[in-house]
Amino acid sequence: MTMVLILTTMAGLLGLAVGSFLNVVVYRVPAGLSVVRPRSACPGCGQEIAARDNIPIVSWLLLRGRCRSCRTGISPRYPLVELGGGLAVVGVALWSMPSISGAADASTVVAAVLQLVAYAYLAVVSIALALIDLDVHRLPNAIVLPGYAVGTVLLGAAALVGGDPVALGRLAAGAGILFAVYLALALVAPRGMGLGDVKLAGVLGLFLGYLGWGQLAVGAMAAFVLGGLFGVVLLALRRAGRTTGIPFGPWMLAGAWIGIVFGQQIVGGYLALVGLA
Numbered sequence: 001m002t003m004v005l006i007l008t009t010m011a012g013l014l015g016l017a018v019g020s021f022l023n024v025v026v027y028r029v030p031a032g033l034s035v036v037r038p039r040s041a042c043p044g045c046g047q048e049i050a051a052r053d054n055i056p057i058v059s060w061l062l063l064r065g066r067c068r069s070c071r072t073g074i075s076p077r078y079p080l081v082e083l084g085g086g087l088a089v090v091g092v093a094l095w096s097m098p099s100i101s102g103a104a105d106a107s108t109v110v111a112a113v114l115q116l117v118a119y120a121y122l123a124v125v126s127i128a129l130a131l132i133d134l135d136v137h138r139l140p141n142a143i144v145l146p147g148y149a150v151g152t153v154l155l156g157a158a159a160l161v162g163g164d165p166v167a168l169g170r171l172a173a174g175a176g177i178l179f180a181v182y183l184a185l186a187l188v189a190p191r192g193m194g195l196g197d198v199k200l201a202g203v204l205g206l207f208l209g210y211l212g213w214g215q216l217a218v219g220a221m222a223a224f225v226l227g228g229l230f231g232v233v234l235l236a237l238r239r240a241g242r243t244t245g246i247p248f249g250p251w252m253l254a255g256a257w258i259g260i261v262f263g264q265q266i267v268g269g270y271l272a273l274v275g276l277a
Helices: 002-028 058-062 077-101 106-136 146-161 165-188 195-211 213-236 249-273
Strands: none
Touching: 002 077, 002 106, 058 077, 077 106, 106 146, 106 195, 106 249, 146 165, 146 195, 165 195, 165 213, 195 213, 195 249, 213 249
């Protein structure tokens, strides 16, 4: 219990800090701006945000959602993104806890920690990409493409250190399979699928394939199920037409996380239902 509390507390604090940075990423990357300089400033008066006013969630609450200098309102989206970052990293830490606590030796612990870091990275990147796609209907290369390197290095190292080289092969196969499927869809229906979706598909396939074929299948299918249901709801509410462009990135990411967290249980339940378990 003590280890769980320490790990989740550390993960939460780190996630809140990363969530604060995600607000910068979501605003600046689509605009082609540096995420490092200049420092964040109030859009109303241009005053740089002081360190004391940049504490995740707390500063927004203390300032009652307004700039200290000019009292311009600050969108509640900022603390919500910070909270989302914290919850995402805590969720990954709790999901990884059985692997860490059940490790039989040092190498298995290292492999589990590498896996935790990899999926925590994917979690925070998922938030940034989902928000950017909703805002501007784009999935920037600057965020998507590093996922190939980060996932391959961390999960590849976890597979080798943990003595599971087969996972390394699944990792590569998962990336290739999903990339190829989405590329085919983009070529057949270019108005419904963009190249950003294709590139993201490879990254998600990498992270899903590492865990198993069941997770890969569930994660891939869940994206289309969720996206399709959302589209049907919008049509029923007359909020969209048959030619309305709907960002698919958020559903790809949501589907992938369903596969990551629940994929094994879903496949097991399905096999039991059809009598193959």
